[in-house]
Amino acid sequence: xxxxxxxxxxxxxxxxxxxxxxxxxxxxxxxxxxxxxxxxxxxxxxxxxxxxxxxxxxxxxxxxxxxxxxxxxxxxxxxxxxxxxxxxxxxxxxxxxxxxxxxxxxxxxxxxxxxxxxxxxxxxxxxxxxxxxxxxxxxxxxxxxxxxxxxxxxxxxxxxxxxxxxxxxxxxxxxxxxxxxxxxxxxxxxxxxxxxxxxxxxxxxxxxxxxxxxxxxxxxxxxxxxxxxxxxxxxxxxxxxxxxxxxxxxxxxxxxxxxxxxxxxxxxxxxxxxxxxxxxxxxxxxxxxxxxxxxxxxxxxxxxxxxxxxxxxxxxxxxxxxxxxxxxxxxxxxxxxxxxxxxxxxxxxxxxxxxxxxxxxxxxxxxxxxxxxxxxxxxxxxxxxxxxxxxxxxxxxxxxxxxxxxxxx
Amino acid sequence: xxxxxxxxxxxxxxxxxxxxxxxxxxxxxxxxxxxxxxxxxxxxxxxxxxxxxxxxxxxxxxxxxxxxxxxxxxxxxxxxxxxxxxxxxxxxxxxxxxxxxxxxxxxxxxxxxxxxxxxxxxxxxxxxxxxxxxxxxxxxxxxxxxxxxxxxxxxxxxxxxxxxxxxxxxxxxxxxxxxxxxxxxxxxxxxxxxxxxxxxxxxxxxxxxxxxxxxxxxxxxxxxxxxxxxxxxxxxxxxxxxxxxxxxxxxxxxxxxxxxxxxxxxxxxxxxxxxxxxxxxxxxxxxxxxxxxxxxxxxxxxxxxxxxxxxxxxxxxxxxxxxxxxxxxxxxxxxxxxxxxxxxxxxxxxxxxxxxxxxxxxxxxxxxxxxxxxxxxxxxxxxxxxxxxxxxxxxxxxxxxxxxxxxxxxxxxxxxxxxxx
Numbered sequence: 132x133x134x135x136x137x138x139x140x141x142x143x144x145x146x147x148x149x150x151x152x153x154x155x156x157x158x159x160x161x162x163x164x165x166x167x168x169x170x171x172x173x174x175x176x177x178x179x180x181x182x183x184x185x186x187x188x189x190x191x192x193x194x195x196x197x198x199x200x201x202x203x204x205x206x207x208x209x210x211x212x213x214x215x216x217x218x219x220x221x222x223x224x225x226x227x228x229x230x231x232x233x234x235x236x237x238x239x240x241x242x243x244x245x246x247x248x249x250x251x252x253x254x255x256x257x258x259x260x261x262x263x264x265x266x267x268x269x270x271x272x273x274x275x276x277x278x279x280x281x282x283x284x285x286x287x288x289x290x291x292x293x294x295x296x297x298x299x300x301x302x303x304x305x306x307x308x309x310x311x312x313x314x315x316x317x318x319x320x321x322x323x324x325x326x327x328x329x330x331x332x333x334x335x336x337x338x339x340x341x342x343x344x345x346x347x348x349x350x351x352x353x354x355x356x357x358x359x360x361x362x363x364x365x366x367x368x369x370x371x372x373x374x375x376x377x378x379x380x381x382x383x384x385x386x387x388x389x390x391x392x393x394x395x396x397x398x399x400x401x402x403x404x405x406x407x408x409x410x411x412x413x414x415x416x417x418x419x420x421x422x423x424x425x426x427x428x429x430x431x432x433x434x435x436x437x438x439x440x441x442x443x444x445x446x447x448x449x450x451x452x453x454x455x456x457x458x459x460x461x462x463x464x465x466x467x468x469x470x471x472x473x474x475x476x477x478x479x480x481x482x483x484x485x486x487x488x489x490x491x492x493x494x495x496x497x498x499x500x501x502x503x504x505x506x507x508x509x510x511x512x513x514x515x516x517x518x519x520x521x522x523x524x525x526x527x528x529x530x531x532x533x534x535x536x537x538x539x540x
Numbered sequence: 541x542x543x544x545x546x547x548x549x550x551x552x553x554x555x556x557x558x559x560x561x562x563x564x565x566x567x568x569x570x571x572x573x574x575x576x577x578x579x580x581x582x583x584x585x586x587x588x589x590x591x592x593x594x595x596x597x598x599x600x601x602x603x604x605x606x607x608x609x610x611x612x613x614x615x616x617x618x619x620x621x622x623x624x625x626x627x628x629x630x631x632x633x634x635x636x637x638x639x640x641x642x643x644x645x646x647x648x649x650x651x652x653x654x655x656x657x658x659x660x661x662x663x664x665x666x667x668x669x670x671x672x673x674x675x676x677x678x679x680x681x682x683x684x685x686x687x688x689x690x691x692x693x694x695x696x697x698x699x700x701x702x703x704x705x706x707x708x709x710x711x712x713x714x715x716x717x718x719x720x721x722x723x724x725x726x727x728x729x730x731x732x733x734x735x736x737x738x739x740x741x742x743x744x745x746x747x748x749x750x751x752x753x754x755x756x757x758x759x760x761x762x763x764x765x766x767x768x769x770x771x772x773x774x775x776x777x778x779x780x781x782x783x784x785x786x787x788x789x790x791x792x793x794x795x796x797x798x799x800x801x802x803x804x805x806x807x808x809x810x811x812x813x814x815x816x817x818x819x820x821x822x823x824x825x826x827x828x829x830x831x832x833x834x835x836x837x838x839x840x841x842x843x844x845x846x847x848x849x850x851x852x853x854x855x856x857x858x859x860x861x862x863x864x865x866x867x868x869x870x871x872x873x874x875x876x877x878x879x880x881x882x883x884x885x886x887x888x889x890x891x892x893x894x895x896x897x898x899x900x901x902x903x904x905x906x907x908x909x910x911x912x913x914x915x916x917x918x919x920x921x922x923x924x925x926x927x928x929x930x931x932x933x934x935x936x937x938x939x940x941x942x943x944x945x946x947x948x949x950x951x952x953x954x955x956x957x958x959x960x961x
Binding site for chain 1: 646688691693695696697698699700703707708713718721737799838839840841873874875876883884885886889892893894895896897898899900901904908912935936937938939940943947950951954955956957959960
């Protein structure tokens with residue numbers, strides 16, 4: 132292990148909020164004045180760890196376009212069964228949550244959270260001028276910009292505002308656009324255990340000198356990223372030893388990543404946002420088998436995660452917010468699957484969540500090109516998390532005022 | 541406006557740059573052979589690759605005991621060719637096309653159909669006819685399965701392939717409507733393959749078939765044209781659309797010039813693409829001997845597979861045992877690039893999206909395994925600054941003189957400059 136020596140000197144103790152605000156102002160100037168390196172990276176080491184008691188948002192991405200209608204099922208709606216003769220969830224199988232809506236049976240592990248009032252469903256979430264391309268639509272959710280003009284991710288922008296590049300981490304091999312900024316990506320941790328550097332003895336000085344050579348462009352980006360990585364790994368390894376799992380997680384990558392998320396949170400390293408993805412929702416054919424399995428993986432992982440946090444005494448400090456880039460077409464296709472659609476459901480869970488169904492059930496009689504019409508802009512759902520859970524100014528991050536359902540308790 | 545040719549004889553640094561982009565780097569003998577040549581001759585020679593595969597490939601996918609093992613062996617066989625093959629540019633292009641005409645082993649688990657798909661990519665790696673390439677790959681059972689066109693039947697459309705044909709393979713977003721997607725799906729109905737999905741005979745090669753009875757023969761309107769289009773008609777219309785020239789040219793610039801290519805230069809290549817009716821070989825030859833190519837140093841972040849291959853080639857292509865080669869496919873996978881398995885149909889994003897803590901860590905581990913570890917292969921070549929960084933005197937590597945050869949090589953492999961092409 133080497134200790135990075137290139138960090139700027141800590142700018143004193145930034146413990147009081149006034150000092151912190153002034154410091155951030157100065158940092159904003161520094162950002163404008165330096166080239167090639169965003170200010171928030173330069174000042175990273177100056178940031179004290181987030182004070183105890185900070186809250187964490189876990190974002191769960193369902194990649195591929197999860198079918199919202201088969202997730203939160205309108206089981207009293209004849210139009211639903213008429214549109215989906217082969218793949219509708221039979222009424223007898225749904226897990227009723229209201230008089231008209233029921234959860235997919237594979238979500239049974241989440242019923243305890245529902246009953247406790249800790250699971251929220253947001254209905255008909257989407258954005259204006261929906262795009263049916265996976266890529267474009269996912270980019271819109273990541274940048275929180277339906278005009279597709281922004282390149283920075285919404286979580287990346289949040290990290291710049293907070294001023295700590297470690298305040299949001301992705302779990303997985305590659306980072307989503309949501310955690311990118313113009314000049315940098317926030318940490319991606321494939322596995323907490325593997326997140327450490329062992330530099331061969333005697334090479335520390337040469338390594339530091341190698342990274343310190345003057346550079347421009349992509350080379351400067353890489354040397355900066357490497358130095359940041361050295362700091363990040365050191366920070367994680369100093370802390371994660373404290374964790375003992377408080378629940379048994381299912382097998383599989385998704386659950387393992389949630390376990391790593393619990394571990395990072397329990398270690399108190401200071402992440403405000405942790406990002407996890409579950410892929411495979413592009414169900415153009417044979418949807419029932421595929422989506423059933425995926426929702427089972429989702430529910431099993433989340434249920435264990437919540438139980439673990441509860442055992443750690445952290446359940447009141449963490450909420451989960453889940454989304455997918457779009458829903459599917461209302462009518463099934465002839466491959467017993469569904470093609471790309473528009474609005475869908477979002478979900479949130481945790482003790483800090485106001486449980487229930489927020490928003491009205493989709494209107495299956497009035498469709499747009501065969502899709503449900505969205506009624507809730509997803510940025511309103513984000514705004515609620517930013518403003519009321521993370522205590523940030525959502526307008527600054529999202530660029531405009533959005534209102535969402537009051538899903539944070 | 542076509543691209544301005546690079547007319548000076550190649551310097552040693554020019555040669556190093558060319559080999560970094562087209563051959564995952566080169567050793568000193570290769571550098572010397574290129575130095576003094578004309579840019580045009582260098583490009584032409586590199587593009588004159590044949591179909592021969594490297595002898596002695598230890599991997600036979602058909603020998604796998606399970607479908608999963610067959611996929612692993614398919615990856616191993618490809619990485620072996622990348623590491624040791626005599627036509628690195630062909631393999632670089634094959635990798636590039638596998639990230640354009642994407643299929644993924646999450647759904648395509650039949651190894652003969654993957655072999656067929658890779659065969660199409662290699663055969664057309666520097667195709668003289670992009671439309672023929674698009675038709676061949678569209679008819680490959682791997683693609684038909686991956687994007688569900690085997691389920692696209694008359695009166696029972698499945699839009700998956702129709703959409704991605706436009707969005708990702710030809711025109712790109714902004715040049716078609718949702719109506720084009722639907723009409724395209726109608727026209728593509730009937731293209732499928734023998735054996736069907738769920739076929740448990742993993743050694744049986746599925747064959748492309750056109751099932752006339754499943755084809756919607758009615759009139760369609762597609763990208764502004766109308767007719768009783770058959771599947772090949774819509775592929776041809778999409779592949780020859782003017783926007784396709786730009787979309788494909790941009791991909792090539794991203795592979796060979798810069799992660800964020802200059803749009804004027806892209807337009808120059810697109811013009812050549814259109815003028816030659818989709819002659820990709822001509823576009824590449826012009827591109828690889830242009831001013832813009834030689835002016836663009838260290839502008840591409842090497843992908844995980846490119847990094848692995850470049851590192852092994854830089855230390856002299858030591859003979860790795862098959863298990864080590866298989867491990868390297870997994871190492872690239874841990875860095876986000878498992879061969880034949882992009883995350884989604886869009887393929888790998890590339891550029892700075894490759895770089896994160898996890899990837900940088902893994903690169904350091906790999907470099908150590910190739911140089912410093914007790915199990916490291918013998919260092920067959922001692923790469924100098926030119927081989928490692930593309931520069932004869934690189935300030936980053938200055939001052940490492942006191943270290944051992946292995947230590948210097950290790951640091952060279954983890955230097956930012958080596959991670960770039």
